[in-house]
Amino acid sequence: MQTADETTALTRQIADLKRERDALILAHNYQRPEVQDIADHTGDSLELSRIAAGASQGVIVFCGVQFMAETAATLCPDKTVLLPVRDAGCPLADRATAEQVRQMKARHPEARVVAYVNTSAEVKAESDLCCTSANALDVVRSVDPQRPILFVSDRNLGHYAGRMAGRRVLLWDGSCPIHAALSTADIRQSKRDHPEARVMAHPECQPDVLELVDRVAGTAGMLAYAAQQAPHTSFIVGTDIGLIHRLKKENPDKAFYPATDYLVCPTMKLTTLADVRRSLERMEHVVRLEEPVRVRAGLALEAMLAVPSTP
Ligand code: 13P
Numbered sequence: 484m485q486t487a488d489e490t491t492a493l494t495r496q497i498a499d500l501k502r503e504r505d506a507l508i509l510a511h512n513y514q515r516p517e518v519q520d521i522a523d524h525t526g527d528s529l530e531l532s533r534i535a536a537g538a539s540q541g542v543i544v545f546c547g548v549q550f551m552a553e554t555a556a557t558l559c560p561d562k563t564v565l566l567p568v569r570d571a572g573c574p575l576a577d578r579a580t581a582e583q584v585r586q587m588k589a590r591h592p593e594a595r596v597v598a599y600v601n602t603s604a605e606v607k608a609e610s611d612l613c614c615t616s617a618n619a620l621d622v623v624r625s626v627d628p629q630r631p632i633l634f635v636s637d638r639n640l641g642h643y644a645g646r647m648a649g650r651r652v653l654l655w656d657g658s659c660p661i662h663a664a665l666s667t668a669d670i671r672q673s674k675r676d677h678p679e680a681r682v683m684a685h686p687e688c689q690p691d692v693l694e695l696v697d698r699v700a701g702t703a704g705m706l707a708y709a710a711q712q713a714p715h716t717s718f719i720v721g722t723d724i725g726l727i728h729r730l731k732k733e734n735p736d737k738a739f740y741p742a743t744d745y746l747v748c749p750t751m752k753l754t755t756l757a758d759v760r761r762s763l764e765r766m767e768h769v770v771r772l773e774e775p776v777r778v779r780a781g782l783a784l785e786a787m788l789a790v791p792s793t794p
Contacts, residue, residue: 485517485755485756490517490756493756493757493759493760494520494521494756496760497521497756497759497760497763498521500760500763500764501544501763503763504541504542504763504766505540505541505542506540506541506542506543506544506565506763507523507524507534507538507540507542507543507544508521508522508523508524508543508544508546508759509522509523509524509525509526509531509534509535509543509544509545509546509547509555510522510524510525510526510546510547511525511526511527511528511531511546511547511548511551511725511751512525512526512527512702512703512706512723512725512726512729513547513702513722513723513725513726513748513751513752514546514547514725514751514752514754515725515752515754515755516725516728517755517756518546518754518755518756518759519725519728519729521756521759522546525729526703527615527616527617527701527702527703528551528554528600528601528615528616528617528701529600529615529617529618529701529703530617530703531545531547531551531554531555532554532555532558532600532615532784532788533788535554535555535558535559535564536558536559536788538559538562540562541562541563542562542563542564542565542763542766543555543559543562543563543564543565544565544567544759544762544763545564545565545566545567545770546567546754546759547566547571547751547754548571548572548573548576548750548751549566549571549572549573549576549603549770550573550576550600550601550602550603550604551600552564552565552566552770553603553604553770553772553780554600554604554784555770556604556770556771556772556777557604557607557772557777557780557781557784558781558784558785560777560781563766563769564769564770565762565763565766565767565768565769565770566762566768566770567754567758567759567761567762567768568753568754568758568768569767569768570750570753571750571751571753571754572750573601573750574659574660574750575599575601575636575637575657575658575659575660575687576601576602576603576606576636578636578655578656578657578658579598579602579603579606579635579636579655579657580603580605580606581603581605581606581608581609584596584598584606584609584610584633584635585609587633587635587653588609588633591631591633591653593630593631594630594631594632594633594653595611595612595626595627595630595631595632595633596609596610596611596612596632596633596635597610597611597612597613597614597619597622597623597626597632597633597634597635597641598610598612598613598614598635598636598783599613599614599615599616599619599634599635599636599637599640599641600613600614600615600784600787601636601637601659602635602636604772604776604777604780605776605780606635606636607779607780607783607784608775608776608779608780608783609779610635610783611626611783611786612625612626612783612786612787612790613783613784613786613787614644614787615701615787616640616685616686616687616700616701616702616704617700617701617703617704617792618787618790618792619640619643619644619686620644620647620648620793621790621791621792621793622644622787622790623644623645623648623650623652624648624650625790626650628650631651631652631653632645632650632651632652632653633652633653633655634652634653634654634655635655635657636655636657637655637657637658637659637687638654638655638656638657638658639658639659639662639663639686639687639688639689639690639693640686640687641654641655642654642690643686643690643693643699644686646690658687659687659748661723661745661746661747661748662685662687662688662721662722662746663687663688663689664745665684665688665689665692665721665742665743665746666689666692667691667692667695669692669742669743670682670684670692670695670696670719670721670742671695673719673740673742673743674695674719676740677717677719677738677740679715679717680715680717680718680719680738680740681697681698681708681712681715681717681718681719682695682696682697682698682718682719682721682742683696683697683698683699683700683705683708683709683718683719683720683721683722684696684698684699684721684722684742685699685700685701685702685705685721685722686699686700686701688721692721696721702722702726705720705722705726705730706726706729706730706733709730709733709734709737709739710733710734716736716737716738717737717738717739717740718730718737718738718739718740719740719741719742720739720740720741720742720746721742721746722746723746723747723748723751724741724746724747725748725751725752727739727741
């Protein structure tokens with residue numbers, strides 16, 4: 484556990500190094516509170532990809548997991564993208580390999596491949612389009628309705644987007660172990676504990692869980708919902724507890740309760756302030772992608788960024 488003085492010292496050192504290196508620090512909404520607090524931008528996968536794509540700094544420190552840093556490196560070939568903890572992976576992204584996607588494409592040659600952003604650059608390179616939890620519906624709706632969609636890597640998000648958009652979606656056998664573990668019993672219990680609260684859940688949760696909640700949204704959608712739901716002032720949060728820091732900061736007069744105690748993504752919590760400082764000091768760990776993979780993954784990401792967002 485870090486003392487307040489240590490946190491202050493690390494924060495100052497990071498600010499100095501950031502200036503020296505001409506660096507931009509991005510943090511995902513699931514990062515530790517103190518890491519979110521030193522970042523230039525904290526956001527969801529979609530916002531952070533957009534910010535990375537438009538960044539003017541030469542160095543991007545990505546406080547998140549591997550696929551997020553790879554996304555930034557794909558969109559910013561002329562920048563140095565650093566991932567402070569090399570082993571910060573995503574078990575959902577690990578559920579799909581490029582070879583598996585090639586085999587599925589051979590079996591379904593008529594399908595358009597939509598890769599959830601929680602995939603490796605190699606998988607994105609095999610795909611037509613990417614999506615995040617924030618724009619999955621818009622992306623699925625943008626695909627030629629005559630063609631089925633092969634949705635890689637999250638079965639629950641693919642199911643939700645297909646159902647909401649009324650489109651035929653071939654689902655991948657993969658899910659986020661944290662979100663998929665949230666059960667209907669957990670939701671019912673949290674509603675009993677906080678009967679006045681509105682309930683939000685991430686679309687990576689199971690379909691029967693999503694049936695029970697007031698709002699299905701990614702992390703940016705949850706922030707917007709909590710800000711706008713007057714007169715409601717309390718919310719049950721069906722996603723990683725990291726988001727609660729920002730929810731409370733932006734809505735100090737409202738109450739937020741995790742839907743269960745175990746909604747904690749361990750790899751999202753690996754990055755500490757000391758890791759961020761070391762990353763800037765030593766310029767590590769540089770995300771490197773093979774150029775043909777980067778170019779093809781970039782096409783799928785650019786195709787996603789070109790899909791207009793519905794509010
Ligand atoms: P967001 O799309 O809200 O950033 O969520 C990303 C994620 O990894 C969910 O598990």
